[in-house]
Amino acid sequence: METKRMALIATKGTLDWAYPPFILASTAAALGYEVQIFFTFYGLQLLKKDLSDLKVSPLGNPGMPMKLPFGPKWLKSMNLNIPNSVQSLVPGFESIATSLMKRTIANTGVASIQDLRSLCMEADVKMIACQMTVSLFNMEHSDFLDDIEYGGAATFFEFAGDTDICLFI
Amino acid sequence: MNFDKELDARGLNCPLPILRTKKSLGELTSGQVLKVSSTDPGSVKDMQAFAKQTGNELVASSENRGEYVFLLRKH
Numbered sequence: 001m002e003t004k005r006m007a008l009i010a011t012k013g014t015l016d017w018a019y020p021p022f023i024l025a026s027t028a029a030a031l032g033y034e035v036q037i038f039f040t041f042y043g044l045q046l047l048k049k050d051l052s053d054l055k056v057s058p059l060g061n062p063g064m065p066m067k068l069p070f071g072p073k074w075l076k077s078m079n080l081n082i083p084n085s086v087q088s089l090v091p092g093f094e095s096i097a098t099s100l101m102k103r104t105i106a107n108t109g110v111a112s113i114q115d116l117r118s119l120c121m122e123a124d125v126k127m128i129a130c131q132m133t134v135s136l137f138n139m140e141h142s143d144f145l146d147d148i149e150y151g152g153a154a155t156f157f158e159f160a161g162d163t164d165i166c167l168f169i
Numbered sequence: 170m171n172f173d174k175e176l177d178a179r180g181l182n183c184p185l186p187i188l189r190t191k192k193s194l195g196e197l198t199s200g201q202v203l204k205v206s207s208t209d210p211g212s213v214k215d216m217q218a219f220a221k222q223t224g225n226e227l228v229a230s231s232e233n234r235g236e237y238v239f240l241l242r243k244h
Contacts, residue, residue: 027184030191031222109182109209119188 005034007160009168013042015054015098015113016064020169021046022116028165029123037120038156040130043169044137047129047144051114055098059087069103121147128155170229170240172204173197179208179236186212187219190241194225197243202228205239212237 006028010021021043025035039047045054058064066080087093105112111119120127131150134141141150149155160166176193178186186207193203205216213230216239220227224244231238 023184026188030184030188031219109180109185111182111185 003032003034004028004165005159005163006036006165006167007156007163008035008037008166009156010037010039010043010046011041011169013045013054015056015101017169018046018051018054018113019116022113022120024167024169025125026116026119026123029120029125033164035120035123036126036128036159038128038130038151038160041133044129044133044139044144046113046117047127047148049143049145051117054113055094056101057094058082058097059084059094066097067104069100069107121145126159171202172240173201174203176203176205178212179206181207182209183211183215187215190216190219190239191223194241194243199243201243203241203243205241207237207239208235209237210235212239216241 006024008021008025012018021037025037028035056064058066066082067078068076068080070076090096102112127145127148128151129144129148131152133139134150174193174197176189178189181189186205186209190203190205193205197203207216209215213232216230216237217227219225220241226242226244227239228242229238229240
């Protein structure tokens, strides 16, 4: 049987949106797929050596449940509807939301992004950083993982043109 | 049923049970059986899909009070 292939484009740089590319890539690799991810624009944040800066923002995100990861059951199941205007005025609101989210992630047995990314690397998922974005945002190669490649749109198509699954995330 | 290796994936969520299953199967030889326990309700459907796509046989799948047990025979 010929090896199946999947190409992903990862464009989001928040903690929540870091999950889909790494979950799909690691699972596809476990199913025997050859996988490549092209990280562009904000997606480049997912290739940084230090992932501790990844944040989640409830601001302007009405689909995000705002629940506490601790306390009695009635409190944990309550959705705290905090208006955008209040969220934007509270200093450090994003950091608080992020630490609550990380706690929820750990409580529910969901892997950390660090772990999922390591699993992808172990499974030989190929990661390519968009050189144009690196230049555009004046970033340094030294900020990123050592085991990645840098390329442009043509590099992406070289692999993507011959895949079974191709997704833009 | 007898098994050759056991994987405790309880408390882990998608996609970890599948990733750990794949890794554990890698340590077995063809025909050997892996027992996986999980608490992730999504793993029931996922384990079937994993078996189907990788050619490993899902010999048994059962549930008991929120705990799932799977037996996989390595391809």
